[in-house]
Amino acid sequence: MKLTIKNWTGVATWKWVANDDNCGICRMAFDGCCPDCKLPGDDCPLVWGQCSHCFHMHCIVKWLQSQPVNQQCPMCRQEWKFNNK
Amino acid sequence: MQEVDVQDAWIFINKIFPILNSSYPTVYTKEEFYKAAKIIKELNLTCFVQDMVILKIETSLRKSIIPKFWSHFKSPENIKPFYKFLKAIDSLYEDYSKLLEVINALDMLRNINNFDKPIMGEMNIKNSLKLMLKSTMFSQHHTSYDKVISYFYEEALLLEDMDSFSSKQCPICSLLDCSNCETLFLKANGKLIEMSLLGPLTDQALTDLIYYYINMHIQKTCKDNFDTSYIESFEKWLDRVIITWLKKIYCHSEVSDRSIADFDKKLRNYLYNTYTKIRINQLFNIIIEYPDSLAALEDIKICLPKTDLKQYLIKKLQQAVETRLLHLGVSTSDVLTAYVAAIRSLRFLDPSGLLLEVITQPIHQYLRSREDTVRCVVSSLTEEGPNDLAEELVRGETVLCDENTIQDSDENWETWTPESSDHQPSKIPATKRSSDIISMLVNVYGSKELFVNEYRTLLADRLLCQYSCDTEKEIRYLELLKLRFGDSQLHYCEVMLKDIVDSKRINQHIKQDPNYKNQEIPISTMIVSAQFWPPFKEEKLELHPKLLTQFESFTKGFETLKGSRTLCWKNHLGIVDLEIELSSRTLSLSVSPVHATIMMHFQDSNRWTLNDLSKTMQVPPTVLRRKIGFWQSHGLLVENEQDIFLLKEETSEDNIVQDNIIIEDYESESAMASAQDQRDEELQTFWSYIVGMLMNLDTLSLERIHQMLKMFALQGSSVEYNIHELKIFLDKKVREHQLIHSNGLYKLPK
Numbered sequence: 001m002k003l004t005i006k007n008w009t010g011v012a013t014w015k016w017v018a019n020d021d022n023c024g025i026c027r028m029a030f031d032g033c034c035p036d037c038k039l040p041g042d043d044c045p046l047v048w049g050q051c052s053h054c055f056h057m058h059c060i061v062k063w064l065q066s067q068p069v070n071q072q073c074p075m076c077r078q079e080w081k082f083n084n085k
Numbered sequence: 086m087q088e089v090d091v092q093d094a095w096i097f098i099n100k101i102f103p104i105l106n107s108s109y110p111t112v113y114t115k116e117e118f119y120k121a122a123k124i125i126k127e128l129n130l131t132c133f134v135q136d137m138v139i140l141k142i143e144t145s146l147r148k149s150i151i152p153k154f155w156s157h158f159k160s161p162e163n164i165k166p167f168y169k170f171l172k173a174i175d176s177l178y179e180d181y182s183k184l185l186e187v188i189n190a191l192d193m194l195r196n197i198n199n200f201d202k203p204i205m206g207e208m209n210i211k212n213s214l215k216l217m218l219k220s221t222m223f224s225q226h227h228t229s230y231d232k233v234i235s236y237f238y239e240e241a242l243l244l245e246d247m248d249s250f251s252s253k254q255c256p257i258c259s260l261l262d263c264s265n266c267e268t269l270f271l272k273a274n275g276k277l278i279e280m281s282l283l284g285p286l287t288d289q290a291l292t293d294l295i296y297y298y299i300n301m302h303i304q305k306t307c308k309d310n311f312d313t314s315y316i317e318s319f320e321k322w323l324d325r326v327i328i329t330w331l332k333k334i335y336c337h338s339e340v341s342d343r344s345i346a347d348f349d350k351k352l353r354n355y356l357y358n359t360y361t362k363i364r365i366n367q368l369f370n371i372i373i374e375y376p377d378s379l380a381a382l383e384d385i386k387i388c389l390p391k392t393d394l395k396q397y398l399i400k401k402l403q404q405a406v407e408t409r410l411l412h413l414g415v416s417t418s419d420v421l422t423a424y425v426a427a428i429r430s431l432r433f434l435d436p437s438g439l440l441l442e443v444i445t446q447p448i449h450q451y452l453r454s455r456e457d458t459v460r461c462v463v464s465s466l467t468e469e470g471p472n473d474l475a476e477e478l479v480r481g482e483t484v485l486c487d488e489n490t491i492q493d494s495d496e497n498w499e500t501w502t503p504e505s506s507d508h509q510p511s512k513i514p515a516t517k518r519s520s521d522i523i524s525m526l527v528n529v530y531g532s533k534e535l536f537v538n539e540y541r542t543l544l545a546d547r548l549l550c551q552y553s554c555d556t557e558k559e560i561r562y563l564e565l566l567k568l569r570f571g572d573s574q575l576h577y578c579e580v581m582l583k584d585i586v587d588s589k590r591i592n593q594h595i596k597q598d599p600n601y602k603n604q605e606i607p608i609s610t611m612i613v614s615a616q617f618w619p620p621f622k623e624e625k626l627e628l629h630p631k632l633l634t635q636f637e638s639f640t641k642g643f644e645t646l647k648g649s650r651t652l653c654w655k656n657h658l659g660i661v662d663l664e665i666e667l668s669s670r671t672l673s674l675s676v677s678p679v680h681a682t683i684m685m686h687f688q689d690s691n692r693w694t695l696n697d698l699s700k701t702m703q704v705p706p707t708v709l710r711r712k713i714g715f716w717q718s719h720g721l722l723v724e725n726e727q728d729i730f731l732l733k734e735e736t737s738e739d740n741i742v743q744d745n746i747i748i749e750d751y752e753s754e755s756a757m758a759s760a761q762d763q764r765d766e767e768l769q770t771f772w773s774y775i776v777g778m779l780m781n782l783d784t785l786s787l788e789r790i791h792q793m794l795k796m797f798a799l800q801g802s803s804v805e806y807n808i809h810e811l812k813i814f815l816d817k818k819v820r821e822h823q824l825i826h827s828n829g830l831y832k833l834p835k
């Protein structure tokens with residue numbers, strides 16, 4: 001017997017590599033999207049802070065805009081700095 | 086005044102009324118008659134003579150004429166009824182003529198003597214004779230004689246309607262181009278008219294005959310043929326054949342017009358009734374064949390107002406629906422097809438929608454009780470090819486998900502009448518019923534969500550089974566659904582389709598990457614957004630190492646392409662196209678990953694124990710055995726000893742299954758957890774509450790459990806359960822011996 005696999009169509013789910021499943025701001029799943037978005041992934045990406053917390057980008061941006069004085073991480077209250085890893 | 090001897094007087098009287106001496110004919114001169122009349126008057130015997138003559142006539146009718154008349158009806162079987170009746174009439178007419186002479190003489194006597202005592206209440210004593218004739222006749226009548234009369238007319242009717250039989254042979258005397266029989270027939274009717282017997286003697290038989298004839302004509306004309314309208318041609322036929330014939334029969338009579346008009350009305354009613362009944366009995370089939378059967382529906386619509394058959398229609402159609410549609414032998418998709426056809430045709434028959442409601446109510450209830458209804462609706466909505474529901478979707482009306490539309494009619498369908506076909510548009514009823522078919526189907530459930538969820542599951546299955554599926558077509562289709570069910574409901578499906586489109590691009594990208602190692606197994610990957618897909622069935626499967634390295638390499642490619650993201654493989658999902666070359670043949674198959682993995686292992690080693698393979702593949706032995714069965718059925722694997730499987734290199738002829746692509750096992754199973762599974766899982770969270778309640782209260786009824794759950798467990802939760810769902814859940818627990826159900830109460834096992 002000679003077995004030839006002509007094509008294997010596999011199925012995989014994608015997910016963000018993050019410490020948590022949900023965004024600490026909007027409480028939605030990271031693998032879903034923020035309340036303002038319709039499409040997950042590229043269209044609603046995650047960002048990490050130097051404090052290692054991460055959020056939907058849209059959520060943290062909105063949060064920072066609402067904090068005119070101190071730009072802090074909403075989880076650990078450290079100064080928020082984007083971690084461009 | 087000259088004295089007249091009574092003896093002489095009697096001789097004179099006998100001379101002018103020989104019937105008194107039981108003899109015919111009458112031979113006397115005018116002078117003799119006047120003389121006799123004078124004598125009678127002088128002796129004051131007019132009344133006596135009249136009574137005597139009438140008595141004699143009565144006796145003669147009763148004892149001889151009428152018995153003789155009826156005796157012709159009993160003559161031997163081998164004489165055609167046509168001739169029997171003809172002879173009877175001829176002999177009766179002869180006797181009648183003689184009696185008429187007597188009556189004429191009596192009339193003359195009455196005139197001369199100025200005597201006007203009525204006979205049988207009649208001043209016109211010719212009518213008195215007819216009355217005597219008639220009453221004597223019917224006093225000796227027997228119902229079996231009607232058959233002869235019926236036959237007589239039937240044969241004559243066949244003669245009249247010879248055009249229909251395309252034969253030149255006379256149905257009575259069997260001669261070609263006979264004209265004599267019709268003359269005889271018309272003469273006989275003329276005699277009956279003269280004796281005023283045509284109506285009384287013949288009407289019943291004639292009516293029965295014509296009814297029968299109409300019935301036959303309709304039956305044979307419109308049998309199983311729904312695409313032609315017949316009502317007009319039947320009306321014409323009635324005029325051309327039946328009424329024309331009746332006019333011939335009645336032609337010499339002064340009552341002709343009235344009799345014909347009576348007949349016409351009666352027969353027309355019968356025609357409508359008969360035809361409508363036949364159509365109503367075919368109505369179920371007519372509905373199924375809609376719209377090809379539009380002509381038949383049109384006829385029913387025209388006829389119903391002329392008849393009193395609305396209740397009959399409702400009853401018959403309900404019965405037909407019950408016996409032919411609403412049982413287990415009919416697949417749900419067939420029920421749905423019939424349902425759509427019913428909506429369309431009943432809406433045509435009765436635009437007010439009342440009839441539709443009455444008939445479809447039981448279908449609604451039935452569909453609600455079938456598990457696969459939603460699935461069937463959704464799949465026929467999305468099916469290829471001409472399809473009633475899909476057509477409805479393209480019409481694109483939005484769903485009015487108003488649960489009240491079905492029950493809100495307070496009109497009484499007992500009084501239902503079809504709208505006249507020529508109604509003005511402005512007369513459309515004020516309460517416009519929900520007539521959109523898809524809305525009606527959604528209303529059967531009262532929930533758009535259920536529909537949309539089912540659609541999502543089906544779409545997921547379809548996408549997973551055919552990665553290469555026509556996404557453009559699916560997207561177009563989704564747009565149609567969105568018009569109907571709204572954007573938000575279908576957003577998940579949109580993401581699913583986008584996943585497939587994106588996957589193709591990402592695959593291309595990764596494979597172009599020089600770091601990606603193209604190994605011996607070409608793979609493609611569907612990368613899905615788990616949050617938006619229905620939950621997958623979780624099954625364990627350890628893939629063949631060759632494939633694992635391939636997957637790892639793909640994952641690396643993905644991670645490089647999409648920062649901070651990785652892949653979780655669903656090993657048991659997907660499709661594998663493979664080719665198996667044997668010495669005698671080549672198999673091309675599309676199979677599931679577990680099937681493919683089995684064969685990959687058998688390529689490495691041609692002997693496996695069930696246990697070893699189970700451990701290697703991380704698949705439970707029972708499941709694995711079933712999957713191996715697929716290859717056994719293809720004659721590739723064989724169970725040599727208990728739990729030991731061998732690769733069977735040469736297949737013997739009798740084991741060969743067809744070589745075409747077989748994806749049976751694969752297709753039959755959905756990769757999605759079923760809606761029921763999902764519901765059960767949710768209900769499971771309330772199980773601890775239920776156990777708690779039963780521990781405290783010992784026994785509880787279904788209603789009570791439902792009530793308590795609503796009060797305590799479900800409060801504030803978005804989950805809603807109806808009592809029916811709860812019952813299914815509890816019954817499952819009973820089957821699993823976690824609960825006991827007796828006397829309508831649930832309790833925990835000891």
Ligand SMILES: [Zn+2]
Nearest residue numbers: 023026056059
């Ligand atoms: Zn967020």
Ligand SMILES: [Zn+2]
Nearest residue numbers: 034037044058
């Ligand atoms: Zn967003």
Ligand SMILES: [Zn+2]
Nearest residue numbers: 051053073076
């Ligand atoms: Zn932080």
